[in-house]
Amino acid sequence: MTVEQSEFDPGAFVKSQIDEIAQRLGNEQAIIAISGGVDSTTCAALAYKAVGKGLVCTFIDTGFMRLGEPRKVRALLSRRPLSLPVRIIEAQERFIEAVGETEDAEEKRKVFRETFYRTLSEIAKKEECRFLIQGTIAPDWIETKGGIKTQHNVLEQIGINARESYGFTVIEPIADLYKDQVRAVARHLGIPREISERQPFPGPGLLVRCVGRVEPRKLKTLKQSMQIVEKRLATIGGQQFFAAVLDNRIGDHPARELLQRQVSESLRIQGREVKVNILQNKATGVKGDVRVYGRIASVNISKNHREVYGWLIEKLRELQSKLTSANPEFTRILYTVKEGKESAPYDVAIRAIETRDFMTADIATIPWATLTATAKEILRKCSNVAHIYYDLTSKPPATIEFE
Amino acid sequence: MRNDERLVAVLKPVVPVVNVKGQYNHLIVRLLTELGAESSLVPLSVSIRELEEIGFNGLVAGGGPQSVYEENSRRELRNLEHLLKENSEPLLCICVSHQLLAEALGGRTGPAKEPEYGRITVHVDEEDEVLRGAGSSFTAWASHNDEVIRMPDGFQRLAHSQNCKIEAMRSSNRPIYGVQFHPEVSHTTMGRTIFRNFVEIVKRNSTSGR
Numbered sequence: 001m002t003v004e005q006s007e008f009d010p011g012a013f014v015k016s017q018i019d020e021i022a023q024r025l026g027n028e029q030a031i032i033a034i035s036g037g038v039d040s041t042t043c044a045a046l047a048y049k050a051v052g053k054g055l056v057c058t059f060i061d062t063g064f065m066r067l068g069e070p071r072k073v074r075a076l077l078s079r080r081p082l083s084l085p086v087r088i089i090e091a092q093e094r095f096i097e098a099v100g101e102t103e104d105a106e107e108k109r110k111v112f113r114e115t116f117y118r119t120l121s122e123i124a125k126k127e128e129c130r131f132l133i134q135g136t137i138a139p140d141w142i143e144t145k146g147g148i149k150t151q152h153n154v155l156e157q158i159g160i161n162a163r164e165s166y167g168f169t170v171i172e173p174i175a176d177l178y179k180d181q182v183r184a185v186a187r188h189l190g191i192p193r194e195i196s197e198r199q200p201f202p203g204p205g206l207l208v209r210c211v212g213r214v215e216p217r218k219l220k221t222l223k224q225s226m227q228i229v230e231k232r233l234a235t236i237g238g239q240q241f242f243a244a245v246l247d248n249r250i251g252d253h254p255a256r257e258l259l260q261r262q263v264s265e266s267l268r269i270q271g272r273e274v275k276v277n278i279l280q281n282k283a284t285g286v287k288g289d290v291r292v293y294g295r296i297a298s299v300n301i302s303k304n305h306r307e308v309y310g311w312l313i314e315k316l317r318e319l320q321s322k323l324t325s326a327n328p329e330f331t332r333i334l335y336t337v338k339e340g341k342e343s344a345p346y347d348v349a350i351r352a353i354e355t356r357d358f359m360t361a362d363i364a365t366i367p368w369a370t371l372t373a374t375a376k377e378i379l380r381k382c383s384n385v386a387h388i389y390y391d392l393t394s395k396p397p398a399t400i401e402f403e
Numbered sequence: 404m405r406n407d408e409r410l411v412a413v414l415k416p417v418v419p420v421v422n423v424k425g426q427y428n429h430l431i432v433r434l435l436t437e438l439g440a441e442s443s444l445v446p447l448s449v450s451i452r453e454l455e456e457i458g459f460n461g462l463v464a465g466g467g468p469q470s471v472y473e474e475n476s477r478r479e480l481r482n483l484e485h486l487l488k489e490n491s492e493p494l495l496c497i498c499v500s501h502q503l504l505a506e507a508l509g510g511r512t513g514p515a516k517e518p519e520y521g522r523i524t525v526h527v528d529e530e531d532e533v534l535r536g537a538g539s540s541f542t543a544w545a546s547h548n549d550e551v552i553r554m555p556d557g558f559q560r561l562a563h564s565q566n567c568k569i570e571a572m573r574s575s576n577r578p579i580y581g582v583q584f585h586p587e588v589s590h591t592t593m594g595r596t597i598f599r600n601f602v603e604i605v606k607r608n609s610t611s612g613r
Contacts, residue, residue: 138429287520288548289425289468325517356589359427360544394521396546
């Protein structure tokens with residue numbers, strides 16, 4: 001008989017980590033930047049248990065947060081049993097200025113990381129903290145080391161000396177854990193369910209869901225869409241669901257007609273009922289463990305068929321597989337759910353996925369009626385949106401986030 | 404192997420994982436550990452002697468971004484290629500390592516006509532030991548631009564998919580396996596079964612008193 005280990009023991013982990021943090025800090029102070037997600041909150045709770053007031057707990061408002069998020073998070077964490085005192089640092093303008101007109105996904109992440117650590121390092125100096133506690137988890141550094149994308153909180157693993165560059169030593173108490181294990185630890189620590197079961201939010205926040213260049217109105221549209229998607233999909237949306245905003249600009253690509261034929265064959269719909277567009281924006285993907293900053297195709301089935309066709313998710317999954325397999329440059333396939341004013345400047349994509357550990361992801365099956373209702377509400381509240389898409393792409397060949 | 408060493412291997416076999424730099428290599432260690440083996444990542448440069456020093460009873464080689472017929476990749480993988488030839492313990496090669504295994508033992512790897520990213524259906528031709536309990540077909544996750552075009556002599560095919568002829572293969576006379584899909588990711592429904600089978604193969608092998 002095989003004796004299988006009872007997976008992972010959160011109690012033992014908590015105990016050993018509290019001891020280790022206390023020992024490493026000694027009489028030194030540490031700083032942590034909380035995002036309100038399960039990773040950073042778990043680390044804060046561990047460190048607070050280890051050193052109490054020796055922990056300076058901050059929340060940096062980068063401007064790429066969801067509507068009302070900073071205050072909501074502070075209120076949640078100040079409650080018992082956590083009773084974490086959280087300081088909000090207003091840094092929206094600094095981040096918007098730093099990002100400027102940067103368009104490339106990797107450049108945006110790098111600018112964000114640099115601004116984030118500069119800001120944090122200034123506070124750390126003021127508060128005399130020589131240690132930084134952060135909630136890096138296993139997939140973060142695996143992906144960064146593999147060159148897939150730059151996570152904002154990974155320094156030491158990629159050879160950036162935090163002490164030299166920013167003046168603090170980094171402690172990463174949960175760096176070997178996967179998301180499901182972190183949640184187990186969070187529950188063990190008595191962290192409220194709103195946080196322990198909360199869907200992950202990327203380090204650079206909405207920056208990576210504001211595809212391409214950041215513009216104030218584009219970001220506002222994204223925040224409004226996020227709110228609608230989170231509300232509408234709350235009970236059926238899979239482990240993670242969110243909105244992304246793209247430019248309603250069509251790129252020029254020789255493969256357009258070929259893709260159109262492939263869609264028509266795969267769905268067995270006449271060619272004139274199918275329209276494929278290649279967007280100007282690009283999105284991060286991963287094919288055969290290699291990062292591809294790939295093209296995005298949107299598939300538009302004529303309205304009649306869309307209604308009759310409804311929501312044959314298996315067919316659309318197959319379609320996505322075929323298109324991304326046959327066209328090496330493509331890493332995203334979007335399916336048009338509803339259309340607004342054709343001349344509007346932006347598009348919104350709804351993404352909902354099923355995943356255990358965020359290393360791989362499948363798209364969630366959402367009732368067509370829910371999807372169209374969500375799309376309708378977005379179009380009603382955001383007059384500058386031309387198309388609402390559902391993202392059909394699994395991971396791989398896409399990554400979970402757009403950038 | 405001495406008797407007490409064999410006993411230890413039955414209780415907790417040592418199964419290191421060669422880190423071929425793919426994103427999922429860590430998941431293999433996680434699964435093996437959960438299944439009661441002692442596992443850790445070892446670098447591409449690891450030698451057979453170093454593996455013997457840690458008392459390995461079986462070996463897994465993970466996936467990676469390389470393309471085995473491309474010169475620089477092949478150079479990067481040269482040490483692993485030797486290792487795959489020299490090793491005499493049970494071996495499971497995944498994705499790029501599966502392709503390298505084919506090349507190393509006289510088969511052939513080339514670009515896939517229809518590469519697979521994400522969900523595929525694996526059709527089992529032969530359950531053998533490693534796919535035991537997987538049924539006639541199962542859903543798996545794959546991510547590869549290349550594929551095994553011809554198996555080495557003395558290998559048999561265990562599974563295929565619609566777009567890929569050789570999803571799984573084994574040596575007919577040794578416990579050496581290659582799989583093109585990723586059994587270590589949670590979306591591969593039979594992944595845990597496959598690793599449990601492999602751990603069993605390792606245990607049986609280390610007590611067979613060769």
